[in-house]
Amino acid sequence: MTITPAQATYFGFPGTLLFAILLLSALALFAYTASRRIQLLLLGAGDRENRLDRPLARLWHMVEYGFLQRKMFRDAYAGLYHALIFGGFLVLTLRTLMLVFEGIFPGAGLPFLPAGFWEGYLLVKDVVLVTTFAGVVLALLRRHVARKERLDPSFDADLILLLIGFLMVTDMAAGAAKMALDAKAVTASAALARSALWEPLTYSLSKQIFSLSPSSLRATYFASWWAHLVAIFVFANYLPFAKHFHVITALPNLFFAKIDSPGRMKSFDIEKAAEKEKFGVSSVEDFTWKQKLDMFTCTECGRCREVCPTHLTGKPLSPKGFMVDLRNALYADADALIDADAGRGDGSAAKKLAARTPLIGGWIDEETIWACTTCRYCEHACPVGITYVDKITDLRRHLVLEKSDFPKEAQTAFNGMERQGNPWNLAASDRDAWTKDLPFPVLTMAEAAEAKGAGVEVLFWVGCAGSYEERGKRVSRSLAKLLHEAGVTYAILGKEETCTGDAARRLGNEYLFQTLAQQNVETMKGYGVTKIVTNCPHCFNTLANEYPDFGGKFEVMHGTELVARLVAEGRIRLVHATPMSLSFHDPCYLGRHNGVYEAPRELLNAIPGITVKELPRTRENGMCCGAGGGRMWLDETIGARVNQARFAEIEANGTDAVGVSCPFCMVMLGNAKTELAGKTEAFDVLELAAQALPVHPG
Amino acid sequence: MNHIVCFAYVPDTETKIKVAADGVSIDEADVKWIVSPYDEYALEEALKTKEATGGTVTALTFGPARADTGLRECLARGADEAVRIASDGLGQVDSLGVARLLAGVIKTLPHDVVWMGNKGVGTDAQVLVPMLAELLDLPHVNLVTKLEWKDGAIVAHREIEGAEEIVEMSLPGVIGATKGLNEPRYASLKGIMAAKKKVIAVKTPADAGVEPATIAGPAAHVRWTKLELPPARQAVKLIPGDDPAKAATELLNLLKNEAKVL
Numbered sequence: 001m002t003i004t005p006a007q008a009t010y011f012g013f014p015g016t017l018l019f020a021i022l023l024l025s026a027l028a029l030f031a032y033t034a035s036r037r038i039q040l041l042l043l044g045a046g047d048r049e050n051r052l053d054r055p056l057a058r059l060w061h062m063v064e065y066g067f068l069q070r071k072m073f074r075d076a077y078a079g080l081y082h083a084l085i086f087g088g089f090l091v092l093t094l095r096t097l098m099l100v101f102e103g104i105f106p107g108a109g110l111p112f113l114p115a116g117f118w119e120g121y122l123l124v125k126d127v128v129l130v131t132t133f134a135g136v137v138l139a140l141l142r143r144h145v146a147r148k149e150r151l152d153p154s155f156d157a158d159l160i161l162l163l164i165g166f167l168m169v170t171d172m173a174a175g176a177a178k179m180a181l182d183a184k185a186v187t188a189s190a191a192l193a194r195s196a197l198w199e200p201l202t203y204s205l206s207k208q209i210f211s212l213s214p215s216s217l218r219a220t221y222f223a224s225w226w227a228h229l230v231a232i233f234v235f236a237n238y239l240p241f242a243k244h245f246h247v248i249t250a251l252p253n254l255f256f257a258k259i260d261s262p263g264r265m266k267s268f269d270i271e272k273a274a275e276k277e278k279f280g281v282s283s284v285e286d287f288t289w290k291q292k293l294d295m296f297t298c299t300e301c302g303r304c305r306e307v308c309p310t311h312l313t314g315k316p317l318s319p320k321g322f323m324v325d326l327r328n329a330l331y332a333d334a335d336a337l338i339d340a341d342a343g344r345g346d347g348s349a350a351k352k353l354a355a356r357t358p359l360i361g362g363w364i365d366e367e368t369i370w371a372c373t374t375c376r377y378c379e380h381a382c383p384v385g386i387t388y389v390d391k392i393t394d395l396r397r398h399l400v401l402e403k404s405d406f407p408k409e410a411q412t413a414f415n416g417m418e419r420q421g422n423p424w425n426l427a428a429s430d431r432d433a434w435t436k437d438l439p440f441p442v443l444t445m446a447e448a449a450e451a452k453g454a455g456v457e458v459l460f461w462v463g464c465a466g467s468y469e470e471r472g473k474r475v476s477r478s479l480a481k482l483l484h485e486a487g488v489t490y491a492i493l494g495k496e497e498t499c500t501g502d503a504a505r506r507l508g509n510e511y512l513f514q515t516l517a518q519q520n521v522e523t524m525k526g527y528g529v530t531k532i533v534t535n536c537p538h539c540f541n542t543l544a545n546e547y548p549d550f551g552g553k554f555e556v557m558h559g560t561e562l563v564a565r566l567v568a569e570g571r572i573r574l575v576h577a578t579p580m581s582l583s584f585h586d587p588c589y590l591g592r593h594n595g596v597y598e599a600p601r602e603l604l605n606a607i608p609g610i611t612v613k614e615l616p617r618t619r620e621n622g623m624c625c626g627a628g629g630g631r632m633w634l635d636e637t638i639g640a641r642v643n644q645a646r647f648a649e650i651e652a653n654g655t656d657a658v659g660v661s662c663p664f665c666m667v668m669l670g671n672a673k674t675e676l677a678g679k680t681e682a683f684d685v686l687e688l689a690a691q692a693l694p695v696h697p698g
Numbered sequence: 699m700n701h702i703v704c705f706a707y708v709p710d711t712e713t714k715i716k717v718a719a720d721g722v723s724i725d726e727a728d729v730k731w732i733v734s735p736y737d738e739y740a741l742e743e744a745l746k747t748k749e750a751t752g753g754t755v756t757a758l759t760f761g762p763a764r765a766d767t768g769l770r771e772c773l774a775r776g777a778d779e780a781v782r783i784a785s786d787g788l789g790q791v792d793s794l795g796v797a798r799l800l801a802g803v804i805k806t807l808p809h810d811v812v813w814m815g816n817k818g819v820g821t822d823a824q825v826l827v828p829m830l831a832e833l834l835d836l837p838h839v840n841l842v843t844k845l846e847w848k849d850g851a852i853v854a855h856r857e858i859e860g861a862e863e864i865v866e867m868s869l870p871g872v873i874g875a876t877k878g879l880n881e882p883r884y885a886s887l888k889g890i891m892a893a894k895k896k897v898i899a900v901k902t903p904a905d906a907g908v909e910p911a912t913i914a915g916p917a918a919h920v921r922w923t924k925l926e927l928p929p930a931r932q933a934v935k936l937i938p939g940d941d942p943a944k945a946a947t948e949l950l951n952l953l954k955n956e957a958k959v960l
Contacts, residue, residue, distance in 0.1 A: 274891040401887035411884045419710045419730045429714045429728060495728070511887045 002181045003218075005225040007106040019103040019229070026233035033240045040334050041292050043341040044285030045278060049266075051256040051290055061385075062255040071383040075303070078142065084135025085164065089247065091128040094121065095171065096232055103229065122198045130201060133168040136161050150302025150320075156242040157300075163235050170228035172202060177221035179206035184214055246299040250384040253297040256290055257385035262376060263593030264545035265393060265505055270514060280397025280508065284329040284359050285337050287391065294386040295327040304378035304388065309624045309646075310371045314639025317371035319378035319388045322364065326391065329363040332356070360395060367638065369395045370407055374506050374629030375588040380620055389629075396508025410507050413633035418512055421498030422464035423633055432494040434466070434473035440484050444494035445527040456491045458483075458562070459529045461543060463536035464499050465663030471670065471684075472663040478690035479535055479559050485693055486571040488562075490533070496523050502538040505546070507630035514550070517542075521552035535559035535686060537589035537662045538628075544594070558590060559686050560661055561599040567606045567689075574692035577609035580656040583680070584612055585646070585669065586622030587662035600661045600685045607692045613655050623649065627664035647672030650680050657681050659688065699753040699810040699869075701744040703772065704800050704830070705737035706818030707765040715927065722790075722922045733768045736815025738882040739875035743845060744813050745776045746880065751847070754778045756807060760799050761785050766898050773893035774885035780898045781807075788903070788910055792920035793823050795913030800826075801833035802906025809870060816841045816874040823920075827874035839867045840874035 006015040042048075051058075064070050069086065073079035101110050110118075139161050143151060179202055183192055196203045209217065239245055246253075273279050281287055287295075304319035305311050311318040330337075333356050339349035357363060372392045379387050399405045416425030435442040448456050460479065465472035483490050498520060501513035524532075532554045534540050544556035566572045582604060590596045597619045604612050617623045626642030636642065647669055650658045658680050660666050669682045709715065709729045716725040733741070744755045756779040757772035759765045769780035783799050785791065791799075804812060812834065817824040831838030843862075844855035851868050857876065885893075903910050911917060935952070937945045954960045 270887070270891075274887070277888060279887055400884075404884050404886035404889070406884075408881060414884060416712075419732060420712050425712055427712045427714045428730070511890065 002178060002185060002221075004102060004106045004178075005222045006103045008222065016104065016106065022230065022233060023100065023103070026237060029237050030240075033237065036334065036338060037240055037296065039338050039341070040285075040330065041289045041296075043337060044283070044287070045276070046281075046286050046288035046291065047268075049288050049290060054259065057259055058255050058257075061257055061259055062251055065257075065383065065385060066251045066254045069383070071303075071381070074381075075148075077138070078301075081135045081138035081142065084131045085139065088128050088132025088135065088164075088168070091124055092132070092167075092171075095125050099225075099229060099232075119194075119198045123200075126199045126201045129168050129172050133165055136165040136168070148302070148306075150306040152300065152302070154243070154300065156244065160235075160238070160242065160244045163231060163238075167228060167231050167235070170224040170231065172205065174221055174224035174228055175199065175202040176205035176209060177217045177224060179203060180210050180212070181214060181217050181221060183210060184217070243298065243300045246297050246384055249293060249297040250299075253293050254385045256293065258387055258390075261545040261594070262379065263541040263589060266390065267514070267546070267549045268510065270511060277402075279401035279510070280399070281391075281394040282358075282360060282398045282402065284326060284333075284363070287326075287394065291387075291391060291394075292330060294391075295323060295330055297384050298323040298327060298386060299384060300324060301383065303381040303383065304386075307377045307381050307621070307623075309373060309375060309377065309626065309642045310639075313642050313645050315367070315371040316365055316638065317368045319382075322368060322388065322391070323386060325363045326359075329357070329359055360399065364395065366399070366405075369399065370634065371638070372629050373588075373624045373626055373631045373642065375624035376592045377588075377621075377624065380592055392629075393506060393508060396506075397510055398508070400508035401511060406507065407634050409634050410509075410630065413507075413630070414504060414509055414512055417499045417501065417504055417516065421516070422468055423499060423503055424464065424468045426468045428498070429495060431462075431467045431497060432492065434462070434476050435480070435492075438477055438480060440480075442480055443491045444496070445491045445529070446494070446496065448491040449527060455489060456527075457489045458531040458533050458557075459524065459527075460490045460492045461532050461534035461536075461539055462492055462497060463534055463539040463663070465536055465667075466534075467497070469663055469667065471666055475535055475663065475666075475684040475686055478684065478686040479533075479563070481690045481693060482563050482566070482572060482686065483533075486566040488566070488571075493523060493527075500539045500542040500547075502542045503630040503633060505542075506628070507633070517547060517550045517552075521547055521550045524552060524554070529554060532556045533559055533562045535661070535663070535684070537587045537594070538664065541589045541593050558594075558596055558599060558661070560603050561596060563686060563689055564599045564603040564606070567603065572689075573694060574607050574689060575694045576692045578607065578688060578691055579609040581611050581613055581654075582683075583615050583650050583653045583655045583658045584618070584685075585615065585625070585650065585658050585660050585665055585682075586619055587660065587665050588622065588624050588628050590661055591622055592620060600659065603685055603689055604659055607688055610688065612659070613653060615649060615653050617649060625662075625665040625668035627668045632664050632667070641672070641675070643668035643672040644676055647676060647678060647680070651676075651678050653680075655680065657683055659683055659685050661685050699747070699751060700808040701748060701753060701755045702758055702804055702807060702809045702812045703737070703741045703744050703755060703777065704758045704804075704812065704814040704826075705741065705768065705772070706734040706815075706820050706822060707731050707759055707761050707768040708734045708818050708820035711735065711819055717925045717927060722925050724925070731764060731768065733771055734815055734818040734820065735882075736817050736819070736876060738815070739877065739879045740813035740815050740873070741772055741775065741777070742880045742882040743873075743875055744811070745883070747811075747847065749776070753810070756781060758800065758803065759783070760791075760796050769898050770890075770893045770896075771885065773896050774889040775883055776889060780896065781901060782898055783901045783903070783906060788914045790918060790922055791913055792918045793825050794829060794919055795908075796822070797826055797829035797833055798908050798913060799903060799906045801830055802903075802908050803901055804830075804834060805907075806905070811869060812836070812872045814872075814874060816876045827872060831872040834872065836871050837867050838872035838874065839865055841876045842873055843876060843878040845873070845879070 006019050008015045010018060069083055072082050098110055143157060179195055239247055300320060302320050308319050333353060336349040336352040340353055360366060369392060374389045376389055412425060413423035416423045420426060420428045462476050466476040499516055500520060501516035505513035532543055540556055540558050543554060567574060584600060584604065586597065601612060604610050623646050624642060625646055658669060660669060660682050666682050666684060673680065710732045713729050718725040748755050755777045757769050757777040758781045759768060760783040762785050765782055769782060773780050781803060783803055812830065814827060816827060827838055827840045839854040839856060841856045842854045843857055846853040851866055853864060853866050856863050856865065937948050939945050
């Protein structure tokens with residue numbers, strides 16, 4: 001029997017003792033680092049949000065995106081090498097346990113699991129050692145030969161990849177050398193034949209080195225075995241300090257990910273926050289534990305940056321850069337934060353914190369914070385479940401509510417919402433003026449309530465754009481015509497409707513948003529509203545996902561959803577043909593935020609004459625028009641304009657027109673057409689549907 | 699320095715004004731009230747000065763209880779004190795009456811600079827700044843678009859027709875602010891929450907040393923007899939045709955007989 005490295009003695013020290021010291025030091029160091037990271041996660045003013053609701057859904061989310069790597073294969077090459085390496089980790093974790101066990105109890109195998117399992121496992125391990133190594137090579141090629149723009153040169157990445165490669169080489173070398181030694185010790189035994197069967201790769205390598213002297217083989221075996229174990233311990237202890245922390249945190253981050261509606265912003269109790277005189281986030285430690293876990297988890301793969309409309313148009317915000325800056329801010333003062341939190345020391349920690357680089361204006365520029373359109377393309381792209389928009393809006397909340405420091409254009413919008421109930425700052429009394437030119441009356445809820453017996457099936461939530469913006473008003477009339485044609489009994493709130501507050505909330509003005517939300521919920525509850533239809537995706541998102549937090553639980557449909565259903569049920573016939581080819585531009589707040597992709601397409605397909613030609617970036621990958629997150633109300637002074645970038649893609653699609661389903665997309669794309677002297681005109685899907693209605697005489 | 703900022707609490711400039719049934723006042727239903735935008739410039743400048751050099755800012759208005767919301771807005775932006783002279787039961791009060799009430803209360807408060815906008819956007823006649831200065835026996839500078847501070851004096855840039863006038867004024871004095879002086883701030887939530895806890899001092903005409911009968915009713919110098927909205931703007935009239943001479947004749951005819959301006 002070959003002596004194992006742990007059974008040998010080294011300068012009089014038993015190998016087991018050396019091994020035990022190494023193992024315990026590695027474990028102790030790791031436990032220390034991990035506990036510091038957990039302390040960092042939990043300190044600060046961020047609330048202790050509960051992320052244990054719906055455990056089964058969370059588990060599945062982790063399996064789907066973690067173990068099955070669902071997002072990784074959107075980049076097939078990266079998906080492949082990552083899967084090879086990830087597969088290696090899954091398989092070889094057990095191998096590491098085997099080696100550790102062998103170090104403590106020389107000559108013994110792992111006690112659990114039946115013997116038959118191990119033979120199969122050895123075969124898998126044997127193959128995986130090679131595939132993992134191949135994964136490392138492919139990854140290095142991506143980083144050094146054909147690097148994508150989304151990746152930045154990274155010493156960390158190279159170091160970790162080389163370390164992984166080293167682990168594979170040493171594992172294989174130790175196995176082969178041991179096998180060769182065993183083969184020299186016994187002659188033509190059954191054990192060798194079994195090795196050939198279950199560890200064929202190691203076996204063939206062992207045959208290559210069989211001619212070496214026993215002492216050389218032993219030296220190779222021992223050196224590889226120790227080097228492998230030391231490398232594992234170094235690897236494990238290096239992970240928490242670099243971007244490869246995701247090896248440990250990605251699965252939990254996916255388990256704790258935001259699994260409710262992605263478009264829903266978290267509310268907070270204004271009175272309570274006022275007692276602490278703290279609104280939003282001004283210091284990095286005040287993000288919640290999950291937000292900090294996001295920072296730990298970022299792998300810097302840049303899939304977010306690659307698709308971000310603000311980054312692509314040359315603005316200072318790149319989601320990856322933002323996340324890395326947040327992490328750097330957190331790590332830079334980690335020790336002082338932990339000491340100050342524990343109340344340890346002589347106050348030097350507090351002094352250090354007082355003098356540190358500020359988060360806003362230091363680590364993160366204000367321009368970065370205001371650049372985001374909240375389109376969530378980055379969140380759709382992130383393979384490890386990181387959210388970005390919540391952190392942007394938390395910073396905006398601080399700037400607006402605590403500092404009153406924001407782009408001055410926003411003030412006009414805030415004043416308008418506050419005083420006249422719309423960001424255009426037009427007279428509240430004109431809110432229902434769009435109904436005037438219709439050939440039939442549009443009842444208000446108040447009028448319907450007065451006319452007894454006129455039960456209202458659905459509230460038509462018009463929204464500010466649908467009430468004031470010229471094109472938006474036309475679209476509102478289109479929806480009214482479609483509802484009228486179908487015989488749906490509906491009503492509007494008229495002058496009682498006020499802005500949902502979407503833009504205010506996303507610009508950080510939570511106070512204004514909550515004031516408007518409470519007012520609207522009260523008005524609708526007063527009329528016993530249960531169902532709402534609206535054509536504005538921003539209103540849709542707010543009404544459906546955010547008003548429940550203020551006691552307003554309604555069934556909310558987008559205009560295209562209701563009309564598509566009415567068409568399917570035969571309550572509306574679309575007969576007039578409009579021959580045209582059409583691109584369809586998915587609004588972020590309808591698509592990525594709420595998963596409504598089919599309804600507008602179904603409706604377009606039901607209109608005679610229209611053929612839809614999908615854009616290259618469509619559905620989940622649809623690019624923002626530039627208006628979201630309150631950007632509609634801000635000037636866009638840095639870089640190219642987002643609306644023009646999107647419009648250029650639409651023009652390149654070569655269709656007669658582009659269909660939209662959001663009044664803000666309509667404005668942005670319409671402006672881009674004028675600015676670029678383009679030719680693709682934008683139509684709302686409902687305008688096109690209303691044009692196809694049969695004409696009734698008289 | 700002690701700053702007193704007077705403001706008018708007026709219908710939002712976007713309000714579609716309707717005449718009330720009595721024909722002499724506006725229909726206040728659905729009206730959203732705001733601090734007059736011109737007074738906002740005055741408040742902003744007073745706050746900026748206080749922040750730079752110390753002192754206090756007192757917001758002062760004349761009006762019914764609803765004006766307390768305007769006072770809270772001023773407090774939220776950074777004013778230290780708030781005073782309202784109650785208008786209850788006085789009926790229509792003309793500008794001189796308002797000036798007398800404001801001056802009466804200002805005299806009871808320490809004041810180095812008295813501020814207001816050059817005009818409200820409500821029922822004032824753009825005469826309050828000089829009236830108030832006369833009643834307080836102080837100098838005034840109106841329509842100020844830029845201010846520089848000197849020891850015990852100010853240098854004010856003011857708009858005049860087609861030019862800018864630069865004047866120096868000793869303090870105490872009255873300053874009338876106008877558009878261009880600054881960009882008024884937006885109250886922070888911190889400020890709004892703090893303002894909720896502050897007390898608003900409510901004064902009566904008697905506190906101002908003014909006998910109501912001397913400013914209201916028949917004693918008022920200006921009385922409203924009828925309020926009507928300006929006529930709806932008519933559509934543009936385009937004179938068609940290719941012959942300039944013919945079109946000019948037609949234009950002349952319309953200006954004489956229809957528009958009656960010639």
